[in-house]
Amino acid sequence: MPEKNVTNLLTLPHLKLTHTRSEKRFQYVFCESDIECAPCPYCGDEFPRVHQRPVRTLKDSVIRGRIYILKVKIRRYRCRKCHKTFNEELSGIKKYQRLTERMKRNIYWACENFADLKKVRKYTRCGTKTIFKSYYTRLEEKQRERQWSEWPRTIGIDEHGFNRNKERGHRNFVTMIVDHKHSKVRELLPTRNKAEMISMLSHIPGRHNVRNVTMDLSGTYRSFVKNFFPNAQITADHFHVIRLLHPTINRMRKGITGDKRRHPLRKLLLKNGIKLKVFERKAIWKWLEDYPDLKQVYFAKEAMHRLYHCRGYTKAKRSFRNLVDWLAHSHLPELQRLRKTLLNWQTEILNYFKTRLTNARTEGLNNVAKSITGSEDVELSGEVTDLGTSQTIACEFSMPGRPRLILSSRVHRVT
Numbered sequence: 402m403p404e405k406n407v408t409n410l411l412t413l414p415h416l417k418l419t420h421t422r423s424e425k426r427f428q429y430v431f432c433e434s435d436i437e438c439a440p441c442p443y444c445g446d447e448f449p450r451v452h453q454r455p456v457r458t459l460k461d462s463v464i465r466g467r468i469y470i471l472k473v474k475i476r477r478y479r480c481r482k483c484h485k486t487f488n489e490e491l492s493g494i495k496k497y498q499r500l501t502e503r504m505k506r507n508i509y510w511a512c513e514n515f516a517d518l519k520k521v522r523k524y525t526r527c528g529t530k531t532i533f534k535s536y537y538t539r540l541e542e543k544q545r546e547r548q549w550s551e552w553p554r555t556i557g558i559d560e561h562g563f564n565r566n567k568e569r570g571h572r573n574f575v576t577m578i579v580d581h582k583h584s585k586v587r588e589l590l591p592t593r594n595k596a597e598m599i600s601m602l603s604h605i606p607g608r609h610n611v612r613n614v615t616m617d618l619s620g621t622y623r624s625f626v627k628n629f630f631p632n633a634q635i636t637a638d639h640f641h642v643i644r645l646l647h648p649t650i651n652r653m654r655k656g657i658t659g660d661k662r663r664h665p666l667r668k669l670l671l672k673n674g675i676k677l678k679v680f681e682r683k684a685i686w687k688w689l690e691d692y693p694d695l696k697q698v699y700f701a702k703e704a705m706h707r708l709y710h711c712r713g714y715t716k717a718k719r720s721f722r723n724l725v726d727w728l729a730h731s732h733l734p735e736l737q738r739l740r741k742t743l744l745n746w747q748t749e750i751l752n753y754f755k756t757r758l759t760n761a762r763t764e765g766l767n768n769v770a771k772s773i774t775g776s777e778d779v780e781l782s783g784e785v786t787d788l789g790t791s792q793t794i795a796c797e798f799s800m801p802g803r804p805r806l807i808l809s810s811r812v813h814r815v816t
């Protein structure tokens with residue numbers, strides 16, 4: 402019995418293990434089929450004559466760094482009636498195939514987990530072309546699978562700006578929709594326009610399933626979600642809300658200290674006051690005494706941090722009202738603008754205290770994409786072909802002089 406188990410492990414069904422041989426990193430597994438006789442596929446004659454015994458070679462799998470290669474001795478028959486020749490068919494081995502399904506899974510795994518193509522090549526001992534072909538086929542399968550699957554319950558929407566379009570001078574934007582539960586990129590749309598987004602997403606079933614949507618403070622996305630996902634409750638991402646005053650603080654600080662990004666005050670002013678050390682906080686407060694406007698903005702920012710420290714919806718709502726009322730007394734146009742924004746997004750901001758959802762996942766995936774597309778010569782080719790698994794945002798990019806690039810957290814480049 403153990404012999405049979407080993408056979409099952411190393412080979413495919415209907416194959417009989419004859420012997421094995423190892424050579425450096427390769428392990429050759431010799432086997433032959435145990436099917437007695439195959440009928441002729443052309444005329445149906447049941448007893449064709451064995452004509453040849455060719456050996457088929459297939460790469461089977463990578464086990465603990467060793468590459469297993471199947472050497473299958475198959476039968477080639479010649480029919481007695483119609484005189485045609487044909488090979489016997491074995492399950493798990495398709496015609497003209499040089500890799501088993503197991504090997505394809507291994508390649509896919511390697512592509513997902515290794516940092517670059519070179520390592521994948523080394524691990525699988527396959528050429529670039531084979532790897533790409535196998536990987537793309539698998540990705541396409543996954544995409545087809547996903548295309549008809551319904552919307553999840555919780556999603557996040559974010560925009561992602563690429564480098565500037567050199568000809569027209571505007572930035573290329575992509576809308577990224579993330580499935581929060583599976584932390585996967587669900588859709589990637591090469592547009593920010595509401596009507597275009599609706600037309601591109603209308604084929605996906607189950608719009609009514611979506612209950613929660615997280616997003617930054619974008620009016621377009623809000624109106625899109627209200628239109629497209631009727632049952633969804635929108636949560637404004639709290640990082641974006643807190644960041645609302647950062648540009649103002651930076652601008653005012655620049656007016657005082659000069660434009661130095663590395664100025665130590667920059668970090669101290671933007672950081673949450675609670676997280677500062679006591680002497681740092683005292684120093685900041687003392688320094689702010691001389692600049693009343695900046696002081697006001699700074700304390701408004703601190704009040705927003707405090708708002709997010711509230712526990713429970715009711716407390717948060719009270720804190721929010723207090724903040725808005727306090728802002729109403731300010732004479733600074735920046736704070737008036739902030740008050741307007743806060744009032745405009747009141748429901749979405751306060752929803753955070755019900756759902757506790759953030760867009761951090763979306764942003765994380767976004768940063769991955771940014772780090773890859775940071776180089777100037779990458780251009781979005783328009784059609785996004787695929788989005789893979791948890792760590793992969795795979796979509797197709799064209800690079801001048803390079804045929805194809807999968808954009809993912811682990812980049813694979815054709816070199």
Ligand SMILES: [Zn+2]
Pocket residue numbers: 441442443444445446480481482483484485
């Ligand atoms: Zn025949």
